[in-house]
Amino acid sequence: MFQPTLKFLLVCSFLFCSTGPTPAHAKQACQLITQKTAPEYKRVQPKKSQFRFEPSGEENAPLHLEIKNGKQEINMSSATTCFLHFSLRLPTSVTLKVSASDDPPVDMTVTASSTEPKLAMQGTPARSSPNRMEVDYTLPRADYLLKLAATRPGKVTLVIENVAPQAPVIDLAVSGTELMLDPISRSAFRKFYINRRSVVTFSLSNVPDMGKFVRAMSVNVLDIDGNPALETDSNEYDDVRKFATYILAPGAYFVVADGTYNGWPSPLLQEPILSRRIGLHVDALSPYVAPASMDALSHWLHATGLDGLIQFNELVDFRNARRNVPDAYRRLFSLAADVAYRRTQKRTCAQSASDCEVDDDFLHRPDAKSFVDGADLAWPAGSILEDRPALLVKFSVKKDRNFVRATEAAFEKEHGVSLWHRLLQKIGHLETVSAKRIVVLAPVWCDGSLVYLDGDSAYRHGPICLSGSSAVPLSLDTSVNSSVSATLSGKRRNLSDSLPVFLKQFFNNNDVRYDYLAQDPDYVEVIIRGLRGQIISGGKDWEKFLLTVSITGADPRMLRATVDGQLASGIGTYPADTQFTRDMDTQFKGNVNEYSKKLIVGLRKFLERSP
Amino acid sequence: MTEQSLKYTAGLLLIASHLGLLIYTIILFFQNGFNMEELTTVMAIITPVFAGYTTSIVAFIIKNAKSGVDTTQIVNWPYIVLTLTLPIILLTLLATAISLKAHNHVFQNFEDFKRFLLLGESLFASYVGMFIYSLFEKQAPQGIVTNEPR
Numbered sequence: 001m002f003q004p005t006l007k008f009l010l011v012c013s014f015l016f017c018s019t020g021p022t023p024a025h026a027k028q029a030c031q032l033i034t035q036k037t038a039p040e041y042k043r044v045q046p047k048k049s050q051f052r053f054e055p056s057g058e059e060n061a062p063l064h065l066e067i068k069n070g071k072q073e074i075n076m077s078s079a080t081t082c083f084l085h086f087s088l089r090l091p092t093s094v095t096l097k098v099s100a101s102d103d104p105p106v107d108m109t110v111t112a113s114s115t116e117p118k119l120a121m122q123g124t125p126a127r128s129s130p131n132r133m134e135v136d137y138t139l140p141r142a143d144y145l146l147k148l149a150a151t152r153p154g155k156v157t158l159v160i161e162n163v164a165p166q167a168p169v170i171d172l173a174v175s176g177t178e179l180m181l182d183p184i185s186r187s188a189f190r191k192f193y194i195n196r197r198s199v200v201t202f203s204l205s206n207v208p209d210m211g212k213f214v215r216a217m218s219v220n221v222l223d224i225d226g227n228p229a230l231e232t233d234s235n236e237y238d239d240v241r242k243f244a245t246y247i248l249a250p251g252a253y254f255v256v257a258d259g260t261y262n263g264w265p266s267p268l269l270q271e272p273i274l275s276r277r278i279g280l281h282v283d284a285l286s287p288y289v290a291p292a293s294m295d296a297l298s299h300w301l302h303a304t305g306l307d308g309l310i311q312f313n314e315l316v317d318f319r320n321a322r323r324n325v326p327d328a329y330r331r332l333f334s335l336a337a338d339v340a341y342r343r344t345q346k347r348t349c350a351q352s353a354s355d356c357e358v359d360d361d362f363l364h365r366p367d368a369k370s371f372v373d374g375a376d377l378a379w380p381a382g383s384i385l386e387d388r389p390a391l392l393v394k395f396s397v398k399k400d401r402n403f404v405r406a407t408e409a410a411f412e413k414e415h416g417v418s419l420w421h422r423l424l425q426k427i428g429h430l431e432t433v434s435a436k437r438i439v440v441l442a443p444v445w446c447d448g449s450l451v452y453l454d455g456d457s458a459y460r461h462g463p464i465c466l467s468g469s470s471a472v473p474l475s476l477d478t479s480v481n482s483s484v485s486a487t488l489s490g491k492r493r494n495l496s497d498s499l500p501v502f503l504k505q506f507f508n509n510n511d512v513r514y515d516y517l518a519q520d521p522d523y524v525e526v527i528i529r530g531l532r533g534q535i536i537s538g539g540k541d542w543e544k545f546l547l548t549v550s551i552t553g554a555d556p557r558m559l560r561a562t563v564d565g566q567l568a569s570g571i572g573t574y575p576a577d578t579q580f581t582r583d584m585d586t587q588f589k590g591n592v593n594e595y596s597k598k599l600i601v602g603l604r605k606f607l608e609r610s611p
Numbered sequence: 612m613t614e615q616s617l618k619y620t621a622g623l624l625l626i627a628s629h630l631g632l633l634i635y636t637i638i639l640f641f642q643n644g645f646n647m648e649e650l651t652t653v654m655a656i657i658t659p660v661f662a663g664y665t666t667s668i669v670a671f672i673i674k675n676a677k678s679g680v681d682t683t684q685i686v687n688w689p690y691i692v693l694t695l696t697l698p699i700i701l702l703t704l705l706a707t708a709i710s711l712k713a714h715n716h717v718f719q720n721f722e723d724f725k726r727f728l729l730l731g732e733s734l735f736a737s738y739v740g741m742f743i744y745s746l747f748e749k750q751a752p753q754g755i756v757t758n759e760p761r
Binding site: 292540541568569570571572573575576578579581582 | 642643644645714715716720
């Protein structure tokens with residue numbers, strides 16, 4: 001079984017050390033004049049106590065260079081040597097052109113800085129003149145130093161062109177190919193294409209015994225941007241035969257056999273494993289047909305712009321094994337059990353008069369093996385049964401934790417509800433399950449990954465890395481319905497009793513049907529069907545919506561409502577749920593917000609008037 | 612029935628029913644049987660199938676606009692039956708499917724309906740095409756780019 005914590009720590013430590021050593025002689029006095037900030041980040045002055053994420057070009061620190069097509073002006077007004085640092089997550093071919101403005105001869109070398117000894121990379125000179133160099137490089141995945149040297153100070157122009165990830169293409173239908181590890185990156189890459197969402201298992205054979213310290217050999221999949229794909233399953237860290245399973249959406253990917261040295265790529269250039277022929281196999285390749293509700297969810301994510309942040313990966317239904325990928329219970333039951341266990345603890349603590357602390361320790365969770373027998377799932381008896389989730393939905397996260405956090409904050413500020421709560425509501429509406437019975441797994445690098453409704457909102461839970469960052473990320477623009485709120489006065493009311501009465505009065509229509517998903521004293525979820533032209537005034541489409549109402553806080557108490565609506569066209573009688581394929585979020589956002597306000601104002605008056 | 616009579620009968624039947632199907636779909640759209648996106652998808656599926664046939668038929672009618680005398684041979688009844696029946700079956704199938712979807716019957720969602728339309732066309736289009744093109748000279752519809760050198 002994959003050990004996420006260990007792998008996580010190893011890669012984290014690698015991340016924080018990976019800027020590479022600065023050459024002792026690298027007295028930096030050059031500046032990138034036209035360096036643009038990365039598209040997702042604003043540069044800010046880091047606090048002294050914080051870890052500096054990117055080298056800033058001060059003395060003895062190489063300037064950070066992003067390898068993407070474009071032009072960089074470099075001011076070498078007080079020095080003749082400039083070092084630039086760049087990292088490649090994929091083997092990449094690139095053309096570097098360097099020229100000087102006022103004729104000082106320039107020179108350029110690229111050195112792999114993550115090897116020992118450092119290795120000067122050989123490129124193919126394309127064109128050269130006294131003040132201009134143009135070299136084509138094919139570079140393995142590694143950290144690099146680009147040294148620019150001029151005979152006298154001045155401005156130098158660096159042009160980066162033809163940036164393209166490079167790896168031999170394999171056909172997944174043909175199982176088995178041989179790999180030789182590259183000495184610099186200690187890895188071997190192959191590119192492949194997925195035409196429809198599929199479950200793919202890769203494995204390595206003839207994996208060498210890597211000695212006492214060089215122990216890890218793994219097979220991983222990266223997307224076209226070099227980001228790790230979300231792994232579904234893999235085997236023990238030290239097993240000789242390596243495998244890893246992924247559920248992959250259509251697109252281009254890289255599969256990489258990685259040899260690591262105490263957790264990060266070995267710096268030694270010569271070892272027996274480099275001459276070993278390692279077998280790469282496709283052990284399983286089968287289509288993954290996601291439920292229609294998850295296709296609708298993907299459509300909603302796309303329509304609202306949230307697909308820039310997360311992508312649906314897998315649905316696990318704990319009520320019906322036939323909807324799942326085989327072995328899903330074994331892999332994911334422990335996470336669901338975690339959530340159930342924590343909720344039970346919290347509920348028990350809330351009911352208990354004595355001091356009680358919620359145990360956040362993952363070690364106390366029930367063991368998956370105790371409850372999973374083949375395709376059958378047996379939850380432990382007792383109060384945990386009340387809190388067991390019905391669904392677990394996995395998402396791959398496309399952005400780093402800074403971006404995710406910024407988007408979460410911006411989303412909550414704009415819409416009055418947490419991003420994850422809104423996602424749970426949407427899944428609940430599509431699956432006709434209360435948001436309280438859904439768990440979302442969205443692995444965020446160095447941050448919490450497990451999402452569930454905790455009290456009146458949903459946030460990510462789990463361990464986080466303790467490190468600062470010098471970047472303030474911009475957030476994602478999203479277009480979803482906002483929640484509305486109103487201050488509630490008067491005596492305390494029970495929503496589960498009051499809301500059904502209010503809704504019947506509010507709609508005053510016998511054709512309207514109410515399907516309650518959750519009915520707690522301060523939290524109610526209800527799907528309302530049988531409407532036409534209610535939310536979109538004068539509209540001809542059939543309407544169906546999930547109404548979530550909650551009362552939060554003590555003084556003042558806040559009444560909050562969120563509407564998640566869908567539309568269906570059609571003549572005649574009210575259509576089946578499957579016909580509701582259009583979301584109201586984008587095109588009719590204004591109507592939904594207006595209707596939500598009307599509804600909550602009416603509800604507040606009703607609650608305050610009630611005896 | 613002579614070949615020319617059959618040509619006019621089958622040709623006018625196809626053109627009239629094609630136009631009728633389009634108008635019926637538009638009427639259903641006005642009644643909210645489809646939204647705009649669905650209407651354009653339905654149109655995009657049913658129009659090209661008939662466009663190929665109707666172009667040949669229209670070209671034939673224009674070419675023979677001034678020919679009043681029928682000198683063609685008599686065709687046998689199986690040929691007549693199949694020439695007229697197959698287009699009618701295809702049109703009935705499409706019209707029924709469109710009507711059922713507009714009333715939200717049978718099909719789970721629009722994607723299912725779309726697949727059914729394409730399947731129906733695939734099943735019958737080749738047979739209909741064989742009979743239509745045996746009667747009318749095959750024409751490339753106007754505006755469609757061909758690979759033939761100009």
